[in-house]
Amino acid sequence: xxxxxxxxxxxxxxxxTATKMFCDCPNDPSEEHPNVNTCPICxxxxxxxxxxxxxxxxxxxxxxxxxxxxxxKRFKFDRKNYFYPDLPKxxxxxxxxxxxxxxxxxxxxxxxGEPKMVQIDHVHLEEDxxxxxxxxxxxxxxxxxxxxxxxxxxxxxxxxxxxVKEAVAFARxxxxxxxxxxxxxxxxxxxxxxxxxxxxxxxxxxxxxxVEIKNLNSFSAIEAAILHEMERQTEMLxxxxxxxxxxxxxxxxxxKTVSQRSKEEAQDYRYFPEPDLPPLDQSAFDMEVLRSAxxxxxxxxxxxxxxxxxxxxxxxxxxIEDRDMAEYFEEAVSEWEADLQHPTxxxxxxxxxxxxxxDLRGLxxxxxxxxxxxxxxxxxxxxxxxxxxxxxxxxxxxxxxLVRMYERGIDPRDIVKDEGLGQVSDxxxxxxxxRKVIAENPKAVEDFRKGKTNALQFMVGKSMAALKGRGNxxxxxxxxxxxxx
Numbered sequence: 001x002x003x004x005x006x007x008x009x010x011x012x013x014x015x016x017t018a019t020k021m022f023c024d025c026p027n028d029p030s031e032e033h034p035n036v037n038t039c040p041i042c043x044x045x046x047x048x049x050x051x052x053x054x055x056x057x058x059x060x061x062x063x064x065x066x067x068x069x070x071x072x073k074r075f076k077f078d079r080k081n082y083f084y085p086d087l088p089k090x091x092x093x094x095x096x097x098x099x100x101x102x103x104x105x106x107x108x109x110x111x112x113g114e115p116k117m118v119q120i121d122h123v124h125l126e127e128d129x130x131x132x133x134x135x136x137x138x139x140x141x142x143x144x145x146x147x148x149x150x151x152x153x154x155x156x157x158x159x160x161x162x163x164v165k166e167a168v169a170f171a172r173x174x175x176x177x178x179x180x181x182x183x184x185x186x187x188x189x190x191x192x193x194x195x196x197x198x199x200x201x202x203x204x205x206x207x208x209x210x211v212e213i214k215n216l217n218s219f220s221a222i223e224a225a226i227l228h229e230m231e232r233q234t235e236m237l238x239x240x241x242x243x244x245x246x247x248x249x250x251x252x253x254x255x256k257t258v259s260q261r262s263k264e265e266a267q268d269y270r271y272f273p274e275p276d277l278p279p280l281d282q283s284a285f286d287m288e289v290l291r292s293a294x295x296x297x298x299x300x301x302x303x304x305x306x307x308x309x310x311x312x313x314x315x316x317x318x319x320i321e322d323r324d325m326a327e328y329f330e331e332a333v334s335e336w337e338a339d340l341q342h343p344t345x346x347x348x349x350x351x352x353x354x355x356x357x358x359d360l361r362g363l364x365x366x367x368x369x370x371x372x373x374x375x376x377x378x379x380x381x382x383x384x385x386x387x388x389x390x391x392x393x394x395x396x397x398x399x400x401x402l403v404r405m406y407e408r409g410i411d412p413r414d415i416v417k418d419e420g421l422g423q424v425s426d427x428x429x430x431x432x433x434x435r436k437v438i439a440e441n442p443k444a445v446e447d448f449r450k451g452k453t454n455a456l457q458f459m460v461g462k463s464m465a466a467l468k469g470r471g472n473x474x475x476x477x478x479x480x481x482x483x484x485x
Contacts, residue, residue, distance in 0.1 A: 003201040003234045006208070007161040007226060010196040011174055013184045014128060015059045015151040021127045022050030022093060022277075027150050029190060034144035042127075042149030044089030049276050052077075056151035057280065058290055059183035060100040060125050063153065065294045066177055067120055069104030071287070076279035077125075081270045086130035086143050094154075096271040098279070099124035106177075107299050110317075111169035118170050119158040128152040131191075147191075153184070159198065159207060164226045168219055171195055176298050180323060188218050197226050201233040201243070208233070209243040213250055213257055225250040229257050301326065309333065310346045315353055324371035329356055331378035336385060352385045355398070363402050375409040376402070384412045391472055392416075396464065430463070430471055434479045437462045448484060456480055 017027050023041035031037055040048040064071045078096040101123035109115050130148035134141045155174065161167050175193060178184040186193040195216045200208035213229060216222045233243050248257040273279075296304070298320050305316045305326070319326040332352055337344050344352075360381065364374060384401060387393045393401065393416060401412050408415065437459050438445055447455035460476045 001203055001238070003203060003237055004205055005162055005164075005226075005230050006159045006200050006202070006205065007164075007167050008159040008198040009155075009157045009161070009167060009170060010198070011155045011157075011171060011193065012128075012195070013153045013155075013174075013178055013186050013193045014147075014191075015056050015153055016182070016184050017053055017055045017059070017151055019053060020149040021053050021056055021125075021151040022149060025149065028146070029150075029185075029192060031146050034142070034146060037146045038148070042088075043145060050093065050274075052277060052280070053151055054284075056125060057100065058285060059151075059181070060123065060153060061285060061287070061290045062181050062183060062294055063123055063155075063178070064101035064104065065291050066181055066297055067101070067104035067106055067123070067155075069101040069120060069123065071282060072098060072100060072102055074098060074279055074281045075100045077274040077277045078271045079274050080126075082268075084129065085141065086132050086145075086148065088130070088145065088148060092126060092129065093274055093277070094126035095124035106170060106173055108166060108169040108173050110299060110302055110313075111173060112165050116166055116169075118166065119160045121156045121158050123153060123155045126152050126154060153178075159200070159210075162205070164223050164230070167197065167226055168223050171219060171222055173298065176321065180295055180297055191217060195222055197222060197229075199226055199229045199233065201230060201237060208237075209245050211243065211245065211257075212247045214247055214260065216250055221250055221252060224252075224255060225257060228255065232257065309349050311349070311353065315350075315357075318357060322371075325356070325361075328371050328374075328378055328381075329353065332356070332382045332385070335379040336382035339382065339386060348385070348389055351389055352382075355385065355388075356381070359399055359402055363406060367406065374406070376405045380405060380411050387412065387416070391474075394464070394471065394473070430476060430479055431483075433463050433466050433471070434459075434476065434483055437466070438480070438483060445484060448480075 014027075014029065019025060020027050020037075020042055023039050025037045025039050025042055028037055041050055061071055063069075075095065076098045077093050079091045080094040080096070081091040083090055099122045103122070104120040106118045106120065107116070108118055128147050128150040130143050130145040132141050132143055157170065161170065175186040175188075178186040178193075184192060188194065197213045197216060198210050199213070200210045202208035211229060211233065213225045216225055229248070236243050244262075246262050247260045249260050250256075251258050302316050302320055305311055305319060306313070311319070319329055329352070333344055333349060336348070336352070360376070364370065369375075384398060384405070388395065388398045397416075401415060404415050405412055441459060441462065444455045444458050448459070456477060459480055460473055463476050464471050464473065
């Protein structure tokens with residue numbers, strides 16, 4: 001019998017705010033010294049009263065708009081009671097029955113190559129817990145409360161995915177949306193985003209017994225954990241065993257899930273309204289300003305880039321994953337078209353994209369800078385592309401020019417003029433070099449006359465070296481053929 005998976009995700013992401021959710025302590029993920037960003041409020045001292053971080057709520061509203069969810073007219077905070085060493089109050093301030101966002105959906109079609117819209121149940125806001133550091137010998141654990149109280153978004157999907165491919169695609173697309181919105185860096189490696197996966201297997205599309213896998217902190221872990229759990233449950237069902245509802249963890253070393261505890265239900269947490277915080281409603285926020293602050297989102301950007309610039313799916317996806325790169329590409333095209341006084345063609349845009357993706361990004365990697373710190377203006381990069389496509393400079397010179405442009409921060413045309421780097425295309429300026437190469441390489445001449453095409457490329461290369469990359473390769477080829485004809 002074949003068993004089918006049903007998968008739901010609960011994705012947590014730390015919101016990018018200056019201070020924590022309910023106090024004025026810094027929200028600083030880079031802080032390395034333990035327990036310095038703490039106060040009586042986030043440490044849960046008796047009598048300390050929380051206040052709501054308005055920016056965190058505004059970030060949640062933007063997320064709601066981005067996923068097409070409903071911003072509830074009224075939302076409140078609740079106490080979620082459970083005892084764990086990194087939860088100083090013995091409860092977490094969260095949201096239960098009246099979250100900020102209800103419903104919504106996320107289109108993952110572009111990532112999986114077929115139509116798929118994942119439905120979302122709700123998105124709620126809560127505070128993060130602290131962080132435990134366990135001794136290698138297992139004898140003790142230390143608690144760092146710097147992260148305790150950081151604003152944390154939790155997005156809960158409906159049980160709406162039926163393959164590991166869909167689940168990973170959803171997590172990746174959500175990460176990208178959070179970054180586009182600017183509400184979270186959503187860096188899994190640094191714990192700013194993590195996921196719990198709920199998996200059940202059944203002979204049809206109905207829900208079987210749900211098992212939750214907690215705290216998956218990489219896309220590879222999400223994929224491996226879900227696949228393993230699908231296999232584990234299938235083996236149990238085929239053997240006639242009953243899958244029990246429980247919470248499991250992922251052992252990345254052993255590549256398997258391990259049982260942690262029986263799965264809690266909502267009543268186990270004894271939720272009740274947070275008495276120290278008032279309910280909120282939409283009137284406390286400028287909803288239209290927040291709606292207008294939502295930028296063009298990844299899926300809309302994919303469709304526009306493909307149509308407007310005639311880019312293929314691989315090119316579009318590379319630009320989509322790096323918003324700064326996409327903006328630089330579009331600005332460079334715009335500047336180039338302004339100079340040309342007419343639209344660029346597909347070939348020109350492809351040339352620009354290729355240089356941007358290989359040569360420019362390679363230079364940026366060497367210097368350790370991003371697009372925000374790049375000392376090559378998009379306008380100047382467009383000038384470089386214009387000279388290349390008009391054969392005013394050679395490809396080799398173009399690569400060297402990029403380095404000079406970064407070092408000097410000026411227009412490439414000024415550098416070409418100052419250093420005499422323009423490409424020589426006039427035959428009269430090249431024929432002397434061609435004749436010298438012919439005289440110095442009789443073996444290559446003989447091979448060429450025997451029909452060996454590599455010999456021609458060899459002699460062109462020799463000429464380019466002598467001309468310090470300034471010769472026009474096409475003109476050089478024609479000259480060699482004429483001289484040796």
